[in-house]
Amino acid sequence: MKPQQSDRLFSIQQIQMLERNAKADRHQPSLMELAGKAIFSQALTLIKPGQGPVLLIAGPGNNGGDAMEAAAHLSAAGYTTDMIRIGEDAARSPEAQLALNQALHAPIQHLPADVSLVPSTDQPAYQLIVDGLFGIGLNKPITDAAAQLVAQINNYTAQTGCPVLAIDVPSGLHAETGAIVGGAAGCCIAATHTLSLIGNKPGLHTGYGKQLAGQVLLDDLQLAAVAHSGYVACLTDPAQIECHALSRKAYTHKGSFGDVAIIGAAPGMAGAGILAARAALFAGAGRIFLVQPDTELRLDMLHPEIMCRDARQFEFNKQVIVIGPGLGQEQLAADLLRAALQHPCPVVIDADALNLLATKPELAALLQTRTAAALLTPHPLEAARLLALSTEQVQQNRAMSAKELAQRFGCHIILKGAGSILCGPQDRHYRINPSGNPGLASGGTGDVLAGLCGALLAQGMEVGDAAAFACWAHGAAADELVAAGSGPIGLHASELLPVIRSLLNRLVTGRI
Numbered sequence: 001m002k003p004q005q006s007d008r009l010f011s012i013q014q015i016q017m018l019e020r021n022a023k024a025d026r027h028q029p030s031l032m033e034l035a036g037k038a039i040f041s042q043a044l045t046l047i048k049p050g051q052g053p054v055l056l057i058a059g060p061g062n063n064g065g066d067a068m069e070a071a072a073h074l075s076a077a078g079y080t081t082d083m084i085r086i087g088e089d090a091a092r093s094p095e096a097q098l099a100l101n102q103a104l105h106a107p108i109q110h111l112p113a114d115v116s117l118v119p120s121t122d123q124p125a126y127q128l129i130v131d132g133l134f135g136i137g138l139n140k141p142i143t144d145a146a147a148q149l150v151a152q153i154n155n156y157t158a159q160t161g162c163p164v165l166a167i168d169v170p171s172g173l174h175a176e177t178g179a180i181v182g183g184a185a186g187c188c189i190a191a192t193h194t195l196s197l198i199g200n201k202p203g204l205h206t207g208y209g210k211q212l213a214g215q216v217l218l219d220d221l222q223l224a225a226v227a228h229s230g231y232v233a234c235l236t237d238p239a240q241i242e243c244h245a246l247s248r249k250a251y252t253h254k255g256s257f258g259d260v261a262i263i264g265a266a267p268g269m270a271g272a273g274i275l276a277a278r279a280a281l282f283a284g285a286g287r288i289f290l291v292q293p294d295t296e297l298r299l300d301m302l303h304p305e306i307m308c309r310d311a312r313q314f315e316f317n318k319q320v321i322v323i324g325p326g327l328g329q330e331q332l333a334a335d336l337l338r339a340a341l342q343h344p345c346p347v348v349i350d351a352d353a354l355n356l357l358a359t360k361p362e363l364a365a366l367l368q369t370r371t372a373a374a375l376l377t378p379h380p381l382e383a384a385r386l387l388a389l390s391t392e393q394v395q396q397n398r399a400m401s402a403k404e405l406a407q408r409f410g411c412h413i414i415l416k417g418a419g420s421i422l423c424g425p426q427d428r429h430y431r432i433n434p435s436g437n438p439g440l441a442s443g444g445t446g447d448v449l450a451g452l453c454g455a456l457l458a459q460g461m462e463v464g465d466a467a468a469f470a471c472w473a474h475g476a477a478a479d480e481l482v483a484a485g486s487g488p489i490g491l492h493a494s495e496l497l498p499v500i501r502s503l504l505n506r507l508v509t510g511r512i
């Protein structure tokens, strides 16, 4: 199904084209005037009259022009308004010159760029900082005076808790990739809120953006055209995913919900396989086998529903295979992966099985020629090994890395991490999963995701939908636990299972 307009994510090029078309079509009010009003309205939700000044940062481009428009509105509404400008005034665009002119004629205090932003008891602290330093035009790392200003703002807000409203994108963040422009050579404003203009942007929802953008808000600047224009990605909306395969009819039996074989849990790593198997159980698979390279475990005492089997004697039948959690990388593990890849049923490939794929070209070739569905669930380090890149290179452009993996191996990908990226080899748009929090950064949560994916595939969901649904439920379970005070500190993988079960039941019956 087509994503709702607000779920759509646009590339920088697409936004710039919308901007150009809008400018050609109409002149009054300008997009910058509309942006200024939108920022002003948003700022009003974050500040209270008479409670300290507001500081606006205006950079050299049109992002700075937006900030100057907003500053004029704030001072006209009676707020004490300070502004720091960076860049040559003579080099500003015509719209930004108009905005500057207004700002210079308003009762705004203009501070030098090297002013010391230190909270002091002598004067009231800022109650809001508006970041208009750089927007989608940032094309090199922030350095020199601008970098010092970014550091000062981040220090100031860390000390005072002052909110930061970023205009369009937190300055320093790449609006498309979610990486900091220039990596370690750059820097970025840590915003509490970001008002994305014209359309929503992928970089605000993945990688560093997931943290540094804060709460993402949207104003389309009256460009209804956005609804009909091309987009590159969308945020997963679970309500839009086809999941009728999960609903239970009165005449069904355990054979109706498929078999899942988890292949892993080698000696010393049994927990990973158990977590994946339990996740498949809690997510509704009909029968679950835990297939181990060495039968260390004869029974999961807590969940005797799971059938433990010796891999040397296991018969591949019609099971969906989840291979990798705690598998190890011995010869038997490679043989099991070969058998799984030759098995004509859907397969989920995780953890050690991904590492085997990265080092054994003959296994990678088998994956490339497979016809049944395959889903790879790498974290950035596993993705880096598969692509022969560094983790930093993967993280510099998470979407491009996931798309490259999908193309290279001809399968579906979940690239894990903040704002997981999902894509398939034929997909025109990739997806970003919006749920989840840092509580998921703990051992075993990836095993739970793999088992959950296996269970949804066994119940008959299409692979792209199963991946999106699983990612969303996995992250949303962590969000519910955090909301209940059980995280992020100390949140652990086992706790996700009953919450995922509850979420799936609520989703399928339309209660979410």
Ligand SMILES: NC(=O)C1=CN([C@@H]2O[C@H](COP(=O)(O)OP(=O)(O)OC[C@H]3O[C@@H](n4cnc5c(N)ncnc54)[C@H](O)[C@@H]3O)[C@@H](O)[C@H]2O)[C@@H](O)CC1
Residues within 6 Å of the ligand: 019, 023, 031, 032, 035, 059, 060, 061, 062, 063, 064, 066, 133, 134, 135, 136, 137, 138, 139, 140, 141, 142, 143, 146, 167, 168, 169, 197
């Ligand atoms: N053009 C328009 O009609 C509109 C623009 N809008 C705003 O304008 C922004 C885009 O404007 P721009 O394209 O001017 O881009 P920016 O405002 O992001 O700034 C780009 C400017 O900064 C310079 N620059 C880039 N990286 C730099 C660095 N590391 N250090 C120093 N200077 C650097 C560039 O040479 C350019 O002059 C959007 O993010 C949005 O906030 C919105 O107001 C909507 C309408």
Ligand SMILES: [K+]
Residues within 6 Å of the ligand: 063, 131, 132, 133, 134, 135, 166, 167, 168, 169, 170, 171
């Ligand atoms: K900005």
